[in-house]
Amino acid sequence: MKEPNEEQWQELSTRILTDIREWRRSHPKATLAEIEEEVHRRMSQLEAQVIEDTAHTSAFQCWSGKPAHERPCCPICRTPLQTRGKHMRTLQAAGGHDITLKREYGTCPTCGTGLFPPG
Ligand SMILES: [Zn+2]
Known part of the structure; x- marks a missing residue:
């Protein structure tokens, strides 16, 4: 069964990965630590979105x-x-x-x- 948020998550992760590639292109001299921080910061947007959506799914079971x-x-x-x-x-x-x-x-x-x- 397809989750209602699946497409949004796909879109968000694609956008984040594209942003990371673009960031990397405009920061060719970034250190490993900088890359790590940038990737983590961007991926955590996806993390927060997925957590929120997943929590909502159960909250919507109205009683x-x-x-x-x-x-x-x-x-x-x-x-x-x-x-x-x-x-x-x-x-x-x-x-x-x-x-x-x-x-x-x-x-x-x-x-x-x-x-x-x-x-
Ligand atoms: Zn009571």
């Missing part, structure tokens, strides 16, 4: 409108959570990149606990 037994439960009293809509949440991923995820936020109708369910 509002699902029957109670399929909704995430309150960790305290096990009551199925009520959705409070989607909220943006910024997480810090490896390498110091900020990754913004759209998560469905839920609250417990019994004890009032609010949380972003895992996933």
Whole structure:
């Protein structure tokens, strides 16, 4: 099965690899350390994009409108959570990149606990 982001990832990686080749052409005297840094910096853009997209794929599994037994439960009293809509949440991923995820936020109708369910 083809992932929805596959083409974007292909495009991004092709663009990054092209950029690296161009950078190399305009920096023929770059040292190994400089090359290493440049390649790493550019590849980490792809890394951040892939992490963000992959995390989004699971976050898009909406649970509002699902029957109670399929909704995430309150960790305290096990009551199925009520959705409070989607909220943006910024997480810090490896390498110091900020990754913004759209998560469905839920609250417990019994004890009032609010949380972003895992996933
Ligand atoms: Zn609760």
